[in-house]
Amino acid sequence: MNSNETTTLVKPEVILLENLLREIAEGRLRVPKFQRPFVWRPEQMTQLFDSIDRSYPIGSLLIWETNIHLASLDQIADFPIPAPPTDGRVAYLLDGHQRLSTLFGCLRKTTPNTSSDEQHDWLWEIYRVLGESSDRNQFQHWKKPTEPPENYLPMRSVLRTMDFLTFARRLQEADKFTGRVDLLIDEAEELAQRFKSYQMATVRLVGGDLKQAVTVFSRLNSSGQSMSPDQMVSALTYQNDDTETLADRIKAIQEDVDSDGFGTVAAITVFRSILAVAGEEDVQEARWEVLAERIGERLAESVDKAAASLRRAVAFLKEDVGVPLARLIPYNAQIMLLVAFFNIDSAPSDNKRNTLGKWFWTTSWSGYFAGANTTQIKFALQEMKDFASGTADLDLNGQVARPFPDRFDMRSARIRSFLIWELQRYSDRLDHAGEHIDAVGLLAKLDTGAYRHVMTHGRNASSPANRVIMPTLPGFSIKRTLLDLSGPSGDRVFESHGIPTKAVEKLRGGDTMGFIKERANYLASEERAFISGFGVPLSKKIAADADIDTE
Known part of the structure; x- marks a missing residue:
């Protein structure tokens, strides 16, 4: 894939948003297939609209204009895009896919959602709520297969005069907005004008080959780089055929x-x-x-x-x-x-496997x-x-196990290693009725939300000893559920969660702080015994704050 052009010209520009969207709709501005797919969450989409409404900058785009043909997406924001023109240059979007897809999908959409409340049906349905306080984001998705309230301005109408007039007429006919209609329409017209006049900073690369274009991109965008390393190498090794990137x-x-x-x-x-x-x-x-x-x-x-x-x-x-x-x-x-x-x-x-485990x-x-x-x-x-090749051993000398973590934060490697051990050590957890709990399944589904607090606030509330994986009856807290346990069956439930008798006595006596302290000491002792079994030196401290040290 070569070009007769050997250099890349860099041209900073400012372009009307409406013109950029028109280029996409006509197939002249395209997204190359090596770009990552659309991954933005709904709240990121509404935040983008809020930024434009407030005339905030939303970052520059990077466009490569070339006579080289690249395989590109034939759909953007679930809408079909015509084939690229066969004569002259085509422009490819190297940076800005998520932003432009959001704007194209929501502003160029022609029909409202009337089919279902599934995300694929409402994702491109963003509305501006008129007549509300401007100190918060007034943009939101309409997630129902029904008509939204009359003061919900569909963003698909702001660039289309006839659609905007239809919205205004519907608003005028709504009885509950009598006396406010003119103000709401003025607000809608001002918003539409902001979007029609909104300009986007663009860096246009003209000529050169793909390697040069991506190299320029990596240098222009070295701060806050949005193209990930795998996408960068995907682009640079791209063969422009049906081969997977x-x-x-x-x-x-x-x-x-x-x-x-x-x-x-x-x-x-x-x-x-x-x-x-x-x-x-x-x-x-x-x-x-x-x-x-x-x-x-x-x-x-x-x-x-x-x-x-x-x-x-x-x-x-x-x-x-x-x-x-x-x-x-x-x-x-x-x-x-x-x-x-x-x-x-x-x-x-x-x-070797044992050594790897110890490592x-x-x-x-x-x-x-x-x-x-x-x-x-x-x-x-x-x-x-x-x-692995058998020419050396793994050197584990000098490494000391950090103390039991005082704070539950999944961004801490020490907490994660504790949780791996804890899930193994207490693998057969029981709920209030003595039934087995799938702790791993709950953690996979709810992440940190699977671990519920016994004490909801106060000193030591962030301790791992204050967290228990246990579904409860509706309206019942973990603390109340634990206090309701009694007899041998209750003892089995406590034991299955690593809650020692001394901690139970403190809880029943109303000393929640004492419960956390006793359970923390117990868990720390149990974990230290496990660590010692690997021959790993222990810190002199029993417990300490957990560092946030993961990627």
């Missing part, structure tokens, strides 16, 4: 892992794992244009190997270590390093990868490869 393959790998109930492994972690398998030493930082050249020819093979090695790594984490969910892995670097290991040694001996627990407890820099990761990667 690197970003496509990474998504497929993520779905493969997630389909087994393990949850989603971050795309950047999969990407770095692919680099490690491809033989790259620096998987943290890279010049993408250099990296694409270096691994381009062996990219497909490296992706296949990384996918297979990731499956082995996940199996090891689940079966040998007891990690039930990707969400709980303390550091993403641990996944990448395990992938690098299993790429070299796909069927390790029991001794995982030790680096998790000690915070070994907290804030790890490029040099540390390069060293750890080489050490893991040497261990």
Whole structure:
């Protein structure tokens, strides 16, 4: 894929939003297939509209104008886009897909939602609520297959005169807005004018080849870069045919892992794992244009190997270590390093697997990868490869297990390692009726919401000892549910959650603080015994605040 043009001209511009949307509708401004799909959440969409309404800048777009043909999306925001013109240049959107898709889908939509309350039906239905306070976001989705209130201005009407007049006529006919209609229509007209006159900052790249365009992008957008590393390399290695891009393959790998109930492994972690398998030493930082050249020819093979090695790594984490969910892995670097290991040694001996297990627990407890820099990761990667090939051992000397965490925060690797242990240690939890609780399933579904507070406020309320995974009857708090337990059956429920007798006595005596303290001491003692079983040195402190140290 070459061009006769050898240089790329960079032209800053300011373009009316309405003109940009028209270019998309006519097929002249296109989204290349190597871009990530539309992923914005509904609240991000309404925030974008609110920013435009307030005349705030929403960031610049990056457009590449070229006579090179790139495979591009034939749908944007669920609406079909005509084929690109066959004569002359075509413009490709390199940065701004999420923003322009939101605006195109909502402002160019022609018919209201009348089919269902499913998200795919209401996603492009954004309304401006007229006559409300302007100190908060007045834009919202209409999620029902019914007519919205008359003062809900459909954003699809602001660029269409006839649709706007239809809205105004409907508002005038509404009895409940008598005396306010003129004010509401004035407000709607002012908003429509703001959108019609809104201008977007655009950087237009003219000429050159794809490599030059993406290289310019990476340098122009080095701060707050929105194109992820895998998308960058996808663009630079793109072959302009039906072959899957690197970003496509990474998504497929993520779905493969997630389909087994393990949850989603971050795309950047999969990407770095692919680099490690491809033989790259620096998987943290890279010049993408250099990296694409270096691994381009062996990219497909490296992706296949990384996918297979990731499956082995996940199996090891689940079966040998007891990690039930990707969400709980303390550091993403641990996944990448395990992938690098299993790429070299796909069927390790029991001794090696035991060493890997000790390595995982030790680096998790000690915070070994907290804030790890490029040099540390390069060293750890080489050490893991040497261990896999049998030329060296993993050096775990000098690592000390951090104390029991005082604060429950899932952004802490120490909390995640505690939860992995706690889910194993108390795997057969019982509810108030003595029935088994699927703690892992609840955690996968509700995330931190699965752990409910016994004490809802006050000192020590953030302690892990104040959290219990236990569904309750409607209207019943965890504290009330625990207090209602009695007799041998109640004792079994308490025991299944790691709540010792002393803690129960404190709770029943009205001393909730004492309950948390007794349970924390008990859990810390139990966990320290587990840590000691691996021969890992313990901190002299029993408990301490948990660092926020995950990616």
